[in-house]
Amino acid sequence: MRAVVFTEFGPAGVMHVAEVDEPHAGPGQVRIAVRASGLSAGEVLLRSGTLRDAVPHTFPHRTGFDAAGVVDEVGAGVTGVAAGDEVFGMAPMTVRGTNADLAVLSAWAPKPAAWSWAEAGGAAGGAETAARVLDRLAVASGQTVLVNGAAGATGSIVVQFAAARGAVVIGTASEHNHDFLRGYGVLPATYGPGLPDRVRRIAPAGVDAVVDCAGGALPDLIAIAGDPARVVTIADFTAAAHGVHMSHGAPADETGQALGAGADPLAVHGLGIAVELAAAGRLSIPVAATFPLTEAAAAHELSETRHARGRIVLIR
Numbered sequence: 223m224r225a226v227v228f229t230e231f232g233p234a235g236v237m238h239v240a241e242v243d244e245p246h247a248g249p250g251q252v253r254i255a256v257r258a259s260g261l262s263a264g265e266v267l268l269r270s271g272t273l274r275d276a277v278p279h280t281f282p283h284r285t286g287f288d289a290a291g292v293v294d295e296v297g298a299g300v301t302g303v304a305a306g307d308e309v310f311g312m313a314p315m316t317v318r319g320t321n322a323d324l325a326v327l328s329a330w331a332p333k334p335a336a337w338s339w340a341e342a343g344g345a346a347g348g349a350e351t352a353a354r355v356l357d358r359l360a361v362a363s364g365q366t367v368l369v370n371g372a373a374g375a376t377g378s379i380v381v382q383f384a385a386a387r388g389a390v391v392i393g394t395a396s397e398h399n400h401d402f403l404r405g406y407g408v409l410p411a412t413y414g415p416g417l418p419d420r421v422r423r424i425a426p427a428g429v430d431a432v433v434d435c436a437g438g439a440l441p442d443l444i445a446i447a448g449d450p451a452r453v454v455t456i457a458d459f460t461a462a463a464h465g466v467h468m469s470h471g472a473p474a475d476e477t478g479q480a481l482g483a484g485a486d487p488l489a490v491h492g493l494g495i496a497v498e499l500a501a502a503g504r505l506s507i508p509v510a511a512t513f514p515l516t517e518a519a520a521a522h523e524l525s526e527t528r529h530a531r532g533r534i535v536l537i538r
């Protein structure tokens with residue numbers, strides 16, 4: 223089968239499609255014939271070599287963390303899903319490889335009928351991350367939440383999950399994305415110098431929690447929240463120096479503890495939340511652009527602009 227791989231760190235051009243061995247569903251897993259798969263911004267950093275010391279890797283590295291498609295193999299112990307079912311979900315973190323013809327998923331949910339394959343293919347990563355960070359901050363109805371980087375692949379899901387919890391949501395984006403955010407009921411603010419003043423004008427009573435999906439602004443975000451403990455970042459590697467938690471997900475043991483130093487348990491229940499919200503017409507997955515597998519390098523180049531609005535998706 224075909225899979226997107228890279229065999230050395232470097233620019234986007236190191237990405238290519240290769241013929242590789244088919245994966246098979248192990249216990250607790252399903253295999254899907256992939257229809258669409260997401261491009262992860264983290265994997266762009268991995269491919270460039272930026273994360274080479276932080277993330278274990280072997281070559282060839284198969285890319286892609288989430289996908290949607292049609293189940294064609296069901297592993298031992300799996301119930302409630304059968305060959306032919308349409309699902310979206312996530313690959314095991316250490317395996318990845320969803321940017322391919324076939325992919326193994328370790329967590330999945332039924333594909334909402336309202337979503338296109340492209341939307342479903344890019345949904346799981348954002349849904350898991352949104353549930354994880356909002357759980358960590360215990361965001362609840364009536365609170366005010368600021369999402370920094372709200373128009374991106376992850377931020378656009380975080381704002382919708384926070385609004386569904388009953389929070390008032392402020393989101394930062396470039397001016398041209400403010401109407402896009404208003405469409406989700408989000409109060410938009412422009413990021414950059416002076417952000418605390420702009421947020422204070424929008425929310426004079428203060429902000430209860432901040433989710434940082436962009437990085438580079440932690441002093442301002444802490445000033446806005448009033449306490450580093452009320453800020454969680456998924457994107458700023460200087461977090462520890464500011465006393466801020468940087469959330470990354472890892473599988474949990476039987477007690478619910480994450481199997482990884484400093485990690486939060488993967489919030490796979492976020493997939494179920496996404497299904498419920500989609501059924502209620504309260505969650506859309508903005509797709510910034512789609513590319514065929516053979517143009518994965520162009521997809522990575524678009525991600526590197528850091529201005530894609532929503533998820534970049536590879537279509538089979």
Ligand SMILES: NC(=O)c1ccc[n+]([C@@H]2O[C@H](COP(=O)([O-])OP(=O)(O)OC[C@H]3O[C@@H](n4cnc5c(N)ncnc54)[C@H](OP(=O)(O)O)[C@@H]3O)[C@@H](O)[C@H]2O)c1
Pocket residue numbers: 262263264265267351370371372373374375376377394395396397399413414435436437438455456457469470471525528529530531532533
């Ligand atoms: N730790 C985790 O679990 C986890 C999970 C998912 C993602 N991440 C990380 O989170 C980050 C975001 O991921 P993503 O997939 O959402 O990326 P993305 O889709 O590429 O994000 C693009 C968005 O970032 C915004 N942006 C660019 N510069 C900004 C700035 N200085 N301040 C605020 N917003 C800015 C852009 O807004 P405008 O176009 O409006 O300017 C654009 O909408 C990446 O670093 C990724 O690696 C981490």
